[in-house]
Amino acid sequence: MQQLVILGATGSIGQSTLKVAAEHPDRFAVLALTAHRSVHAMLQLCLRFQPRYAVMSEHAAARELQQQLQAAGSQTEVLAGEQALCDVAAHPEADMVMAAIVGAAGLLPTLAAVKAAKTVLLANKEALVMAGALFMQQVQQSGARLLPIDSEHNAIFQCLPASLQQAVCRHQLQTDSLQQQRISKIILTASGGPFLQTPLSDFAHITPAQAVAHPNWDMGQKISVDSATMMNKGLELIEAHWLFHCPVEQIEVVIHPQSVIHSMVQYQDGSVIAQLGQPDMCTPIAYAMAYPERISTQVAPLDFSTLSALSFSSAERSRFPNLYLAIDACRYGQAATTALNAANEVAVSAFLAGQLRFDQIALVNAAVLEQFAVATATELEAILELDQQARMVAEHFIQGPLA
Structure with a gap:
């Protein structure tokens, strides 16, 4: 019985994890659940799953939940x-920690789980975006086991040889680990979000309601907004750069609107191995929770006789500038990716x-990245200090030049 x-x-x-x-x-048994301030939702979960602990990051919300x-x-x-x-996250009785807090707020508790040598199911990509080198070093030193949850990284993981999967889990990858396995490229697929066909001239008029209406997920x-801008x-x-010890030059992003192929690994003999499935996060979550076994889910298998054509295209810089800002930041280094995030x-x-x-999001990101590109x-x-500085610069830019 795994304590979650x-x-x-x-x-x-x-x-989806629950x-x-x-x-x-x-x-699986639930040891602890955490949330930010969603008291009603947490109340329902606690009454159903009866965890020993419930944690609210906001003190007022915790008091209300307690009552x-x-x-x-x-x-x-x-x-x-x-x-x-x-x-x-570091509780002695915890076996497995799902790290699914969105944003920078998830970094410290996820690190705490790693330092306590837990099996960490990593859905919080900011932990690697903000502190990839430090985070992976801690995985290696503590003996924690790290399994990727994002559908793309989980797909890549599934497409790797078993020996390389084990090395990823413990961060025992070497500089030439992919080369030794004759891997030439990692291919991340992207749906392109809800505005893949929207004229660029309309981007200034996109509303939040439109941006959060993802076509597949x-x-x-x-x-959802990050998916629409391709910052996600x-x-x-x-994240793939750190997880798989892969140079930026060996990672390709391909637009695949149907979200059936979740990502691919290209080998030096010309073979490409892909992981396919419904766009349902229960699949990668179940795979990671039971790894190296596979367990059943309620996700329906693909019916290939009903699938429409699968299409692919490259990501235009003019349509998705945030993607290229992230690529630049990854080349600059850790401080730049922290600032960009x-x-x-x-x-x-x-x-x-x-x-x-909507179209000004990339302007803010570019301005901050330019200021912190050579920071360390x-x-x-x-x-954490640089993260706060970058936030202040972004706020100043929004209230100043863009006001």
Whole structure:
């Protein structure tokens, strides 16, 4: 019986994780659930799954949840704050931690799970975008086991030889590990989001409601906007760089609107191995939770007789400038990717609040990246400080030149 901690339980990844766990009660039990401020959603989850701990990052939300759980007769202990998130992630009885907190807020609790040598299911890509070198070093030193959850990285992982999968889990990859396995390229597929065919002249008029309406995937607002701007794919490229010890030059992004092929690995003999499936996160989550076994899910298999044509195209720089900013940042180094991620979180928040146009998100990101392109930050304190500096620069740019 695996004891689960789910960081970000009320989000789409957290919900899918609990769905998989509920299908296999003989294999998984819920030790702790965490959320930011969604009291009602957490109350329902706690009453259903009866975790020993529930953590709210906001103290007021924790107090409200505690009152409602007590009134319902629940024995779940409610904790609050960032340290509590880290504590449950590193709890001695926790076997597996789903790291699904969106954004920079997920870095410290995910690191806590790694340092405690847990099996970490990594859905929080910002942990690698902000602190890839430090994070992977901690995986190697602690003996933690790391399994990718993003559908793209999970697909790549499935397409690798078993020996290389084990090396990825423990971050025991060498500079020439891909070369030794005769891998020439990693190919990340991208749906292109809801505006793949939208005229560029209309981008200034795109509304938040339009941007969060992804054609294939059910995701939270922030990730949906990132998918629409292709920043999400840029962050995934940075994540792939660290996960698979792969140079940026060996990672290709291909537009694939149907989201049937989740990613591919190209070998030196010309073969390309792809992982296909429905656009449902329960598939990669179940694969990671049971690895190296496979367990059943309620996801329907593909029916190839009903599939329409699968199409592919390259990503235009003019349509998806955020993708190319992420590629540049990855080449610059850790500080640049940290700054870009911080700027993007601020810009997307401003867009969702109606303070910034859709086409201005990339302008904010470019301005911040330019300022921090040659910065350096290797230790955790310096990374967190640079993250805050980049956010302030982004806020200033939004309130100044773009106001």
